[in-house]
Amino acid sequence: MNLAFCRTVQQQKKGCCKLLTLNKYSVQQWLKSFDAIIYDADGVLWRTDKELEGASATFNALRAMGKRAYICTNNSTKSHLGICKKAQDMGILIEEHEVLTSAQALARFLAEKKFKKKVYIMGEEGIGAELRAVGIEHLPIGKEVMFGPDMYEYAKAMPLDKDVGAIAVGEDRDFSVPKLTKVACYLTDPSVMFLATNRDIAFPVAKGRYVPGAGVLVATVKAITKRAPMTCGKPNPYMCNQLLREGNIKPERTLMVGDTVYTDIQFGYNCGFQTLLVGSGVSTLDDVKKLQSSKQPRAYQQVPDLYVPKLSDLLKFLPSRNG
Amino acid sequence: MNLAFCRTVQQQKKGCCKLLTLNKYSVQQWLKSFDAIIYDADGVLWRTDKELEGASATFNALRAMGKRAYICTNNSTKSHLGICKKAQDMGILIEEHEVLTSAQALARFLAEKKFKKKVYIMGEEGIGAELRAVGIEHLPIGKEVMFGPDMYEYAKAMPLDKDVGAIAVGEDRDFSVPKLTKVACYLTDPSVMFLATNRDIAFPVAKGRYVPGAGVLVATVKAITKRAPMTCGKPNPYMCNQLLREGNIKPERTLMVGDTVYTDIQFGYNCGFQTLLVGSGVSTLDDVKKLQSSKQPRAYQQVPDLYVPKLSDLLKFLPSRNG
Numbered sequence: 001m002n003l004a005f006c007r008t009v010q011q012q013k014k015g016c017c018k019l020l021t022l023n024k025y026s027v028q029q030w031l032k033s034f035d036a037i038i039y040d041a042d043g044v045l046w047r048t049d050k051e052l053e054g055a056s057a058t059f060n061a062l063r064a065m066g067k068r069a070y071i072c073t074n075n076s077t078k079s080h081l082g083i084c085k086k087a088q089d090m091g092i093l094i095e096e097h098e099v100l101t102s103a104q105a106l107a108r109f110l111a112e113k114k115f116k117k118k119v120y121i122m123g124e125e126g127i128g129a130e131l132r133a134v135g136i137e138h139l140p141i142g143k144e145v146m147f148g149p150d151m152y153e154y155a156k157a158m159p160l161d162k163d164v165g166a167i168a169v170g171e172d173r174d175f176s177v178p179k180l181t182k183v184a185c186y187l188t189d190p191s192v193m194f195l196a197t198n199r200d201i202a203f204p205v206a207k208g209r210y211v212p213g214a215g216v217l218v219a220t221v222k223a224i225t226k227r228a229p230m231t232c233g234k235p236n237p238y239m240c241n242q243l244l245r246e247g248n249i250k251p252e253r254t255l256m257v258g259d260t261v262y263t264d265i266q267f268g269y270n271c272g273f274q275t276l277l278v279g280s281g282v283s284t285l286d287d288v289k290k291l292q293s294s295k296q297p298r299a300y301q302q303v304p305d306l307y308v309p310k311l312s313d314l315l316k317f318l319p320s321r322n323g
Numbered sequence: 324m325n326l327a328f329c330r331t332v333q334q335q336k337k338g339c340c341k342l343l344t345l346n347k348y349s350v351q352q353w354l355k356s357f358d359a360i361i362y363d364a365d366g367v368l369w370r371t372d373k374e375l376e377g378a379s380a381t382f383n384a385l386r387a388m389g390k391r392a393y394i395c396t397n398n399s400t401k402s403h404l405g406i407c408k409k410a411q412d413m414g415i416l417i418e419e420h421e422v423l424t425s426a427q428a429l430a431r432f433l434a435e436k437k438f439k440k441k442v443y444i445m446g447e448e449g450i451g452a453e454l455r456a457v458g459i460e461h462l463p464i465g466k467e468v469m470f471g472p473d474m475y476e477y478a479k480a481m482p483l484d485k486d487v488g489a490i491a492v493g494e495d496r497d498f499s500v501p502k503l504t505k506v507a508c509y510l511t512d513p514s515v516m517f518l519a520t521n522r523d524i525a526f527p528v529a530k531g532r533y534v535p536g537a538g539v540l541v542a543t544v545k546a547i548t549k550r551a552p553m554t555c556g557k558p559n560p561y562m563c564n565q566l567l568r569e570g571n572i573k574p575e576r577t578l579m580v581g582d583t584v585y586t587d588i589q590f591g592y593n594c595g596f597q598t599l600l601v602g603s604g605v606s607t608l609d610d611v612k613k614l615q616s617s618k619q620p621r622a623y624q625q626v627p628d629l630y631v632p633k634l635s636d637l638l639k640f641l642p643s644r645n646g
Contacts, residue, residue: 150372181534
């Protein structure tokens, strides 16, 4: 089955061809149809600090076949250097310039705008590190302690820095009402920019257990300010426009591998990439079925071209090193 | 100008008649058209712990004219006994059974449902006190401390009480990501009820300074769970259905005085009361103008019948004690 045929089949089926139902020859023909792969990290390569079974072996085997590789993550808790080190520690063959993060995209966005003011961060150290790397100043990151027992007195007296020109919201374990209050007050000035690293809602950790993502914190800020952020991470194609601009990837010969339909697969669609959903993270085949039967005209943009339960399922289709 | 005339004028003007533009006789005729007044508290009678100028004098003067009086507040940080004491300390002549709060309504709702399980509270002591008063058990209120540095490990290991059957969300100074994580996990069980005391978004404390209300916390829970709460406080007419049921008030002879169009005035509309907006709190005349020119069919429900800058502006229209 060549790519053209594969796409025809997908269109008939409204996408989401199950890769494991194809024969080896078809998969190998499909593999020939791209020369760069962009991987999401959490849910594809690892879950928190644990490598997903066979992920690094598969990543490296595809690389050994000559596929260029990039990691593109919405995780903003670490810098791209920190994400790169984490990947390398798991045995993934990757270099710093091949790791893209949403915090890095946010910092690049401000740098390209020649932003000269300060950033207030409702987020973690990853955002701070990327801002400093492009020479942008930010206020201290971490807990905001409320002084006194009264929110009203606190809000009246809390210091607000007149040089703050942008709010950056990302995942934040130290999210609190005093922090939210500051952000809401800064954003009453319409000239203060409202930026989000990403809008991921929640990440599953076990049956019936989730942790909230940056999207939940963005929802609080939207509720109180009635403002919507510029989201710098996936699904905004801005995440990889440097790769495209510099000619490192060609959209029609690039594959996006992700675990979340509304970020990774939508991102792939927005960029014109082929898309592969892995079932080892946020989105399930059931989610895809709902999208396929949805009458919302944009739902099909989140239907992946192909589906595989986990990344390492690709291994058996790859030529052996000695082969 | 009698009430019928006043209403005709209001309809022509789409409501929001400015009371201070009427002559004394018209206002006194209008005063005769009701025998009970329901006051919102924050923004009408006081702001945080400070009485608004002349509020208690006006409240008491209207009471002395024979108007029955109730305080009906969405504030869930204190019990209704606590709110009553606060009002009394300011010199407001009111008794415990004349104070209604959203936390009390939430507790009554569960008691009427013969709820036998436990409540997890993302809110403050007011909710706990009202639940205990109707014999409903709740988990401890306050900070949730995350153990360990990793949200994922925390979420996996955090204790969840199998007896929790409802989540109550209200204003909460100790709102945090660990708390939100617990609430999100409890609510994955569709049999666990999701209740909110109220949906107030923000309260102004000074120019450009706000504190977030319960509605902002509800927005986070909605974002992560995709569930909408039953809101027990204003604008839900449930807040005063005991008063109505027991015949204490007649809708057509009751006035609702509030400072927030989307809670107080909508509540008045929902209950069939007359409505008076005071300009000393959340909503402004500009907000009303926006509602008047809105094409949303429900916007007019939030347009008050009358407007006055502050409660004590009524004083000059009232008969003097000696008069």
